[in-house]
Amino acid sequence: MPSSQICPIIIAGGSGTRLWPLSRDTMPKQFISLLDDGLSTFQATLLRVRFEGFSAPIVVTNHEFRFVAAEQMQAVGVQGEIVLEPERRDSAAAVAVGALLAQRRDPDALALVLAADHVVVDAEGFRADCAVAGQLSATGLIMTLGIVPTSPSTAYGYIEPADPLPASNAWRLKRFVEKPDAAKAREYVEAGLLWNSGNFVFPAALMLEELARFAPEVIEGARAAVDAAQRDLDFLRLDAAAFGTVRKISIDYAVMEKTANAGVLAARFDWSDIGSWDALHDVMVKDERGNIAQGPVVAMETEGSLLRSDDMLLTTIGLKDMVVIATRDAVLVADKAQAGKVKTLVEQMKKDGIREASEHLRGYRPWGWYQRIDIGDRFQVKRIRVKPGGKLSLQKHFHRSEHWVVVRGSAEVTVDSQVRIVHENESIYLPIGCVHRLANPGRIDLDLIEVQVGSYTGEDDIVRIEDIYARG
Template identity: 65%
Template sequence: MNLTKIVPLVMAGGSGTRLWPLSRDTLPKQFLPLLDDGRSTFQATLQRLADPRFGAPVVITNNDFRFIAAEQMLAIGIKGEIVLEPEGRDSAAAVAVGTVLAMQRGVDAICVALAADHIIQNTDAFHADCAIAAELAASGLIMTLGITPTHPATSYGYLARGELLDAPRASRLLRFVEKPDLDRAKRYLEEGYLWNSGNFLFAAATMREELSRHAPETLAAATAAVAGAARDLDFLRLDPSAFSRAPKISIDYAVMERTEAGGVVEATFDWSDIGTWDSVYEIKPKDADRNVLEGDVVALDSHGNYLRSDDLLVTVLGLDDVVVVATRDAVLVSSMAAAGNVKTLVQHMKTAGRPQASEHLKVYRPWGWYQRIDIGQRFQVKRINVKPGGLLSLQKHFHRAEHWVVVSGTAEVTVDDETRFVHENESAYLPVGCVHRLRNPGKIDLELIEVQVGSYTGEDDIVRLEDVYARK
């Protein structure tokens, strides 16, 4: 079999709220630099696929993440198709879209569907396991890469193996079960079940057939959404009306629990879905007191802790088996045992209307980023960073004036009919209602402080008149 036919379908649209406060709706865990070398798991996943066995990836993500996904791909030199979901409809719809797109590359296309937020330590072993599974997928099976359990986890699905197949460590999939309670998890370990890694290999034609049989509404919606898709810059934007008709269901429920074409290869690579802070703790190097210390952290007489600060000095005294994660605007303190319940905490905060549950102070835009420094009655202060060549939209505000002070770099500032350069330690004033624009014409980042003054400083007081990023 020609393994260059493997089409990677990378699912990168989730929110990952169990890793709050680092992971939030506006910047979820797959795009965070969680790895020790500063890469995101999204980047690590793509680089794992940078091998002759695989074709160009199809990245399926949320509209709000399109620019950061593109920027992270550019940073590591990976080219591929970025497909934008109009709304989250869970993994069955994403897999169906990927299947339809893979069929356009060839009727005999083999796909590997991967989550963008997993960590796999041994790339060579991953490639070898994919090669085994791909051979079986070509024969009409939907193959799962199963993980040998290390403990009776209640946060993973489990796979029961049936008759052996003519390939190393490969079996028919006898039973696919969702997350069990602790007693059933212990029994599954005794009976030789594997964890479901969420990584699947299949012939696109096989998946289309199984979707047609078990989830016809999902397949119909995905087919129509691709047929009605439109190009938006470098992105493929799915038809929103068609895509909204897809039921909100996972590929596990829609197909894998119902199919008779399932198979499993017991994986030989180290795997973690880093879904919770205790799972992040498990994969990190530890000091003599079994602590993981990241950032500006001091621990004394404390053991077995995950302690991380992205901004503040964090000190811990006399604590064991806890998680402390501090950002500029929020701090999480949890026992290690309760770390899996952070999602419930986040939902509680969302219900209470806490913006920190979903939004970061630092907000990424296609031209760079901004971060709120202070806010009060009739004012707001922001730090703005514009990458070289970055160009903000031509816009105006009805309720606020703005003052820009350049800290480093050079700004090209347009105010109504006048355009001028503003250099370090110089400023520009933008009165209420003026038409204005900011560009970085230089080769280094432009950094400035923005002071907004007016009756309303919300982000929705922006009228975009022209935008190179198609946001108008």
């Protein structure tokens, strides 16, 4: 008998390069606050399924994002399983892993696959549609949540419905159609095709059967990776060797375009995958001139534009339908109609070895974060924040010495065999080669300035001797 609860499988391992420079490999869009509610889309997704009718979520993410995911889950009071992919293998692998774990939790499990970077404002409508899709999927169908198009968009794939199902807005699924050109998109909208949201509801056992039928190499590798998975603190780390054998393929290509057991529900809730800056502009509340201004922004004779600055003052004059995004180390200026090309721009910057294509100035760690202030020949200056109770690894460096100045809070500093407390406006020197550790024993954030001097100041000049976060 099908489960009375739906198990959410939240896919949160993507890089989101189309929203560069805000979203980068080291901190992608699903973990960033994009809207005005102060939540990341990952947190908003968690909250949408923290209701009766849903079981604890299974979050599948990249091992590099494990501490960010755990911290954001804790911040919104959601408990669940965090599964770590050793590398990105596309959505079929993540869905296979999630379905396996859901079935092991409950042999009759119904599962819901969700992307962590989508925006849904009508959460109640979303849950109602999931309930309907769950009832239909219990009859032996993989139900896709289709979206009624608001325009003939070329940014989404389309779904063609077939025979009606016993619900007012549901059908058997006839076919999936890849992202079309503009003419085809208009034709599809006029013919009643739906956008493919990438959200699915299905019996876990059925998805596993279809994977075994159409993509056996995916399910075999995923099963081996789950069978050999290891606990790492509060995470479930998939076996790297087994997971590396899984073919890179989307769940659409692997299963959904081949299965005869699929249906589509025309969802009644609002939806956006915020796959580009112009898509984000579409879902946000605008001023009387059609602008969105976030951060320190002054706009004159500007309309229809998305303007965001994380730090510096951003000013514009005479712009129309533009995207201007300013971070501390990079600025994007683009025609809104060309915003979809940002991914291509980022790929070119990566080929050219431009660091800002992938990395933020701020690097997040399980104990807090650090942010580069300045860097030059033989020196680097950082700001470091350590959360209460946070503790850096016991470590040493071969190529640099360090000087720490405490700005706020109190630091517990270990230098070789000595431990001392360093208070605000006090400093301590760490010579090259010393074994040292920084910890925050207090109840408020610890902020300090770190000055590095030496022949090499890269992050890989760290020899970890002991680490409470089990990092290698």
